[in-house]
Every structure is written in C-alpha cells, then in structure tokens.
Amino acid sequence: DAGITQSPRHKVTETGTPVTLRCHQTENHRYMYWYRQDPGHGLRLIHYSYGVKDTDKGEVSDGYSVSRSKTEDFLLTLESATSSQTSVYFCAISGPTGLRSSYEQYFGPGTRLTVT
C-alpha cells in the first residue's frame, strides 16, 4: 500500500467552526489531491497540489482552502464548516515527477466529517 495517512479519521464539528484535515505521505510523490465522496455524486476533486506551495482548484473548491508547505503534507481547511460539507474526504497522491496524467493515483483511508 502507498504510504498515505489521513488525520483525523473521524470528526464531528459544529456549523461555523474551522476544521483542518491532514494528509501525510511517505512516498515523496509530487502530486497530492483532496476529494470528497458523497452518495449520488461519487468522488469529486476539491483541490490539488503539484509541488510545495503550488496548488490549484478542483471541481468543488468553494468553502475550502489548502496548503502545502512540505512535500509530505497537504492540509485541507474548511474555514467555516457548513452542513453541506458533511462528507467523506479522501487524499490521493501520484507521480514522482513529470506529467500528472501519466500516473496512477493512490488513495488514503479517508476522513469521515460530520458537521452538525
């Protein structure tokens, strides 16, 4: 298994509070991704990173921000959590170098977030 961990694995929080999810990799891969998985919508890309301090928006980025200060860590922040952000969040990694499109993506175990 690819060396990807996510923390926390489960979290319950209240509407309006900030939440930060962490993804940590030991593979030294260049690319990192955050997805959310919801019934009826499947998996959707929130943000991705193509290097330290280099990030870009995905399909459903509103209400989320990310940071990558080290190769191994990619943080997802919900500045002010809403009930619509209740979901399962997955981190993924790919590619030691080169084009993103060339490589398999490997997924972490997920974080189940509930916003009450």
Add this chain to the structure above:
Amino acid sequence: KQEVTQIPAALSVPEGENLVLNCSFTDSAIYNLQWFRQDPGKGLTSLLLIQSSQREQTSGRLNASLDKSSGRSTLYIAASQPGDSATYLCAVFDTDKLIFGTGTRLQVFP
C-alpha cells in the same frame, strides 16, 4: 463536459463466474483510465491503469480493456471469489483531473 457511466449499478453472482464490468465515457480525449476497488468504509485501491495509447492491461485475474473511439472500458474478472465483493469504480483522466463513475457494487456469493 465529460461524464462517466458504469453499468450495472449492482451485480450479484455465484462464486467461480467470469464477469464483465462496464464503463463508458462521453469524451474520447482522455489521457488514461483507472480502475479502482472500494471496500465498505475504506479508501480506494488502484487495480489497473490504462494509458490512452494502450488497449488493455492485466493483473492476475483482472483484465481491463480500453476503446477510446467508442468511449468504453471493460473490467474482466476471471473465476470470481467472495473476496472480490466490493464496489468497482472507473475514472478517466480528462484535461486536468480524474472524473469518476458512480461504481458497480459487486457481490460474489459462495
């Protein structure tokens, strides 16, 4: 806009059967296609990656094919086992991101 469809949504088969899972996509201009397995409450496990220039990939009892011109991929599972029970997802890398289908939930019973 790229759309990925998987049919059937659910499938139940007896152990030992050979089976085919289908994935179709609307825009043939893809870079690659990836098949995943997801067990309940777990993350996704990558099964196979097919680059756009390839026609098929094999790993053990799994064989995936890609026909870009018709916008189709199939995942063939030989001699199915109860341990194969899971949801199978296909995803295409389109422009700058993976776009996922909603999956086929497979149950293999003894």
